[in-house]
Amino acid sequence: MKTSFLYSMIFSIFIVLSTYISLGIYAMILTIVLLRRKTMIITEVIIATISMILLIYAGKPYLYVFTVRALTYINLYFIVSSMVDKSTILDLLGEKGVPVVIALSYYPYFYSLSTEVAFYARSRGIRFNVLKLSRPILVEMVKVAENLYVAYTVKLFGKYSWQRKLKPNISDSILIVLGVLIICLSLLLKFPLVG
């Protein structure tokens, strides 16, 4: 299911708003479901549960809203990154959207790069140290940036032509309906934890 950037942004605004209207638990559940990544879903459910238990035990359940917001926003980023048809960013932002498109294409690479580097460090018995771990990642980022500059130059030559295509497709419509549904649920059914 590929969605357009514009409607994904509207969906994101609905989700963010719902975390301010109420506790945002519906938004969090929806984003977890839309993630479709088993490991992340399990990790987030564990984080959400432990966080709630600890905060209730500490007598500060009203802080739980921040856990919900953090998880929801992280999920939103991953959902938008994977669902958006990147070329539709250009429909909205024009040529200025090109760096955004490229940045979104690279997040899976830098995610795997970071996990690889952490694994290599562990395999060499190097304890967690931000300075040491960031060194190879920075070097790799500079290398990628250099090559990207070349790719950008030779692939995107010519004059940019703006094509505005703002009509929603079926996926966009489903996303908007889900966003509206979450807003309505947040307005109608409030949780007692929220301040």
Added chain:
Amino acid sequence: MLVITAKIPSGRIEVEEGEIVGLLGKNGSGKTTILRSILCESDNTVEIDSSNFCAKADYSKVSIVLQEPYSQILGETVKEEIKIIRRFHEVNEEIAKKIMGDYYDKNFFKLSDGFKRRFSIATILASCPKYVLLDEPFANLDQMAVKEVKEVIPKRSIIAEHRTKELRDIVDRIYIISDGEIREEGKEKLTDFDFLKKEGLRGFPIQREESKLGEEIININTEKTNIRVREGEVFCLVGRNGVGKTTTLRKLVGKVYVVFQNPDLQFFFPTVLEEVKDRGVLDLFGIRDLAERSPYTLSYGQKMRVLIAAAYASKKRVIALDEPSVGMDGEALVSFVKMIKLLREEKRGIIIATHDEDIISICDKIITLS
């Protein structure tokens, strides 16, 4: 005709219509610098049909495919990238579709190595450049992937490489960069092993040295195979890209010292000495003069030497190497074989995961993963 006239290394390369030209040279000889002349940032000149290309750099005339596919993608799929490129100029989507086949709309990170390379070639060729420059298009590819890439390399190309086997049946003429100069050589030189050795190129056979094996050091059962290594033994895991060689080595971490593929991702200290932590080992591996250098500034062969020296210094009795010869030219390969000899003499066990036929001859035991 495309003509590149270079200052350093000095010389001239010509590509006629309808031919593929090989540009050979060991690592650091200046192959990439010459290809990047088309960015018009150096003193080199590029002429197409007798007119100065850099007067109005038009990349519909000449374009470049860089070495690492992952660092030149602008979209997650070829389809997506074509949509972006189309906003800037006309593209022939059919070319890209033909090259990618069923993988036209498949995420780059889920493609095989051969098709990742095809991804980068397809997105360049879709713009229909008259000439194409390819920087080491066969790096880190197994035989099947090399075939997949060869099929889509068009005429009117320059291929910069140090792997000569892959070029023999595809190029019409060759240029070589040697001692700071570019000169044309006869194509028959691609099978002249003395010439290849002298110029630091790949493609010559490696002689196997017999050695006496000692006692068994490890005996580990993995999901894929049983790994039993003796003192001084070179145990090889071979098979296509993606068959599970690296995964098998990852399972061995903790039991043996594993050196993985990309050396740059495995340096965590500012100097070589801090990486290796033992001056005696630096002497043994002949890298004392590099002690204060940043490991990132070294050549690929030197980087592997530092990593293997660090592995040796760890005192682990078995050292595993994941595709160690991937970025090595002929010179680095000879040096690597000497390093293996040294490890054998020191009674260390060695595991090599590789698809590189050039180094299979140094193995004592070969397990083919499928």
